[in-house]
Amino acid sequence: MIKKNKQTIGILGGGxxxxxxSDAAIKLGYNTHIYSPYKNSPAFKNSTYQTIGKFEDQKNIDEFINNVDLVTIEFENIPLSTIEYISELKPMYPPPHAIKISQDRLLEKKFFIENKINTNSYMNVESLEDLSRWNFDKKSVLKIRKFGYDGKGQKIISSYEEAKNAFISFKNYPCLIEEFIEYTKEVSTISARDVHGNVYSYNPSENIHKNHILDRSFAPALINEKLDMELKKISSKMISQLEYIGVLSIEFFVSINQQTNQEELIVNEIAPRVHNSGHWTLDGADVSQFTQHIKAIIGLEISEPQLIFMTEMYNIIGDDIYHWSNIKSTENKKIYIYGKDRPRKGRKMGHVNFISRN
Structure with missing residues (x-):
């Protein structure tokens, strides 16, 4: 049993x-306990306590629970049974029902529809027969319903034959097929809600992806005031409807409505956690998304975040680390190296925040 005289925040995931x-929590005066299946998890060296164990390992999970005061997550693809078990014994943020929705694209789409939030047309696919009922006159996207991220488990398709081959390559795993959106921008919001009912959003960011992986985020996004207000309104509605505590990220497409010829927002997906597109807040806002999340889940009142610098966030991917690891941060260029053991294609190794002080 770990002896402690201040609250310990348990974090599931060690990336x-x-x-x-963990850095944010420790700066606020709390202990952290990282639980991860991987012995080389980068978060271990930044935490007070560490446990190496599988998320299905009952003995290790029980010991972890006994040594923390509350629990949060750093990624959503954790067995729901583990999340629900922990939530029966310790406060869990975000709530399990929000994690459950985000783990399944079908539940996510139903949540959007039930709350009258604009999204693209879709259909559940659990068999080739299901797939045959989709209209392939327009370009579509086939996505596995669970455990997909950074473009994994999805494929753009233009015909039934392509869709069939993709479905088979996904080993007939339940999927969602949806219309492909011809967007003008991808934007995201980072919002937070605390136990006192306060809800605040950061300035939306515009996101550029390469090979389905976030390459750059620009904050604030270059959008008009109407879209900015609508993004914050939708984000506030969603986080409140989920009775959510902590930071929630929501990704949107900006598209041109063919009937009105006006810009419209189409929600793509949610992430029940701090997010890559919010890393700019470490230097471009007066409070980072990480500090905001910790304050919300610990029971403190959150503040409305203020933009202090226009910021471009650049992801250091794969072998790009060999270039950036030899460069030092400057006043206008803040470099964050995660300390992962080895680079590989598509692996996020760090990021850089470029700050504009004009």
Whole structure:
């Protein structure tokens, strides 16, 4: 049993998000306990306590629970049974029902529809027969319903034959097929809600992806005031409807409505956690998304975040680390290296925040 005289925040997952959450918590005066299946997890070296164990390991999970005061997550693809078990014994943020919705694209789409939030047309696919009922006159996207991220488990398709081959390559795993959106911009919001009912959003960011992986985020996004207000209104509605505590990220497409020829927002997906597109807040806002999340889940009142610098966030991917690891941060260029053991294609190794002080 770990002896402690101040609150310990348990964090499920040991990646860079857990690392930066742990940094924020410790700066606020709390202990952190990282639980991860991987012995080389980068968050371990930034935390007070560490446990190596599988998320299905009952003995290790029980010991972890006994040594923390509350629990949060750094990524959503954790067995729901583990999330629900922990939530029966310790406060869990975000709530399990929000994690459940975000884990399944079908539940996510139903949540959007039930709350009258604009999204693209879709259909559940559990068999080739289901797939045959979709209209392939327009370009579509086939996505596995669970455990997909950074473009994994999805494929753009233009015909039934392509869709069939993709479905088979996904080993007939339940999927969602949806219309492909011809967007003009991808934007996201980072919002937070605390136990006192306060809800605040950061300035939306515009996101550029390469090979389905976030490459750059620009904050604030270059959008008009109407879209900015609508993004914050939708985000506030969603986080409140979920009775959510902590930071929630929501990704949107900006598209041109063919009937009105006006810009419209189409929600793509939610992430029940701090997010890559919010890393700019470490230097471009007066409070980072990580500090905001910790304050919300610990029971403190959150503040409305203020933009202090226009910021471009650049992801350091794969072998790009060999270039950036030898460069030092400057006043206008803040470099964050995660300390992962080895680079590989598509792996996020760090990020850089370029700050504009004009």
């Amino acid at each position: 860079q998000l857990g690392q930066m959450l």
